[in-house]
Amino acid sequence: RDIADSYIDTTRLSPSDLREELRKLYSKETKKEGLKVAVYSFGFKHGAPSDADIVIDVRFLPNPFYAPELRPLTGLEKKVSDYVLNREETQNFLEAWKNLLDCVMPGYVAEGKQHLAIAVGCTGGQHRSVVLAEKTAQILADQDYNVTVFHRDIALADTSKATQR
Numbered sequence: 001r002d003i004a005d006s007y008i009d010t011t012r013l014s015p016s017d018l019r020e021e022l023r024k025l026y027s028k029e030t031k032k033e034g035l036k037v038a039v040y041s042f043g044f045k046h047g048a049p050s051d052a053d054i055v056i057d058v059r060f061l062p063n064p065f066y067a068p069e070l071r072p073l074t075g076l077e078k079k080v081s082d083y084v085l086n087r088e089e090t091q092n093f094l095e096a097w098k099n100l101l102d103c104v105m106p107g108y109v110a111e112g113k114q115h116l117a118i119a120v121g122c123t124g125g126q127h128r129s130v131v132l133a134e135k136t137a138q139i140l141a142d143q144d145y146n147v148t149v150f151h152r153d154i155a156l157a158d159t160s161k162a163t164q165r
Contacts, residue, residue, distance in 0.1 A: 016112045032109050037145050038117045041075070041133035043125025043153040052119035054104075056097065056132075061090055064127040072159050075130025076151075084131040097132075098139055105145065125153030 001007055008021050040049055048055055064070035064083050073080045084090055108116055120136060122128035130151050137149045 019112045032144065033146060034112075034114055035109055035146065036115050037137075037140055037147045038115070039133045039137045039140070039147060039149050040117065040119045041125055041129035041149075041151045041154065042119055042121050043123055043129065043156070044121050045124055046153045046156065048121060049117065049119045049152065052117045054116075054118045056118070056120050058093070058120060058122050058128045058132050061093065061122075061128050062087060063123065065124070070127070073127075074151075074154055074157055074159065075127045075132075075134065076154075080127055081131045081134075084128055085135065090132075094135065097136070101136070101139060105140070105143070124157065125151070126157035130154060 006025055008018070008025075010018055013021065040052065042049055044057070044059065061084060064073070064075075064080050067083065070080050070083055075081060075084065085094075118136060120129045120133040122132075133149055133151065137147045140147045
């Protein structure tokens, strides 16, 4: 102990308190920066992700699949994104969803959580979930969270009838 640069008495520390002491000593990241957030889009017909901490079901929103010109596209394309986002029910959902995120995210940070997986699901994982996973990531990134987006089932979409862009 006499030659150590630092010393932590762990006798009365909980695991989260120890993690915080180690973060203070050895990391330049804040607790918020240390939280890695993965936002997944997925299709319920392919199964929900087993590693998700939060799962949100957006199948209640109008489905672009039933618009013939949008069916072969994905939620990464502006036409689909506009179709999903420019609806009153989506705007109402996003307001409530942002309020929920504003409530829970500081709690995960305070807890010292290092990894958080948020899964956004629709029927096939091609349209609505993709748009809303991207929007969720944007909301969190705008609040300086460290966010990565994954579109788990988008490769399973039938985009064979998509027009050339």
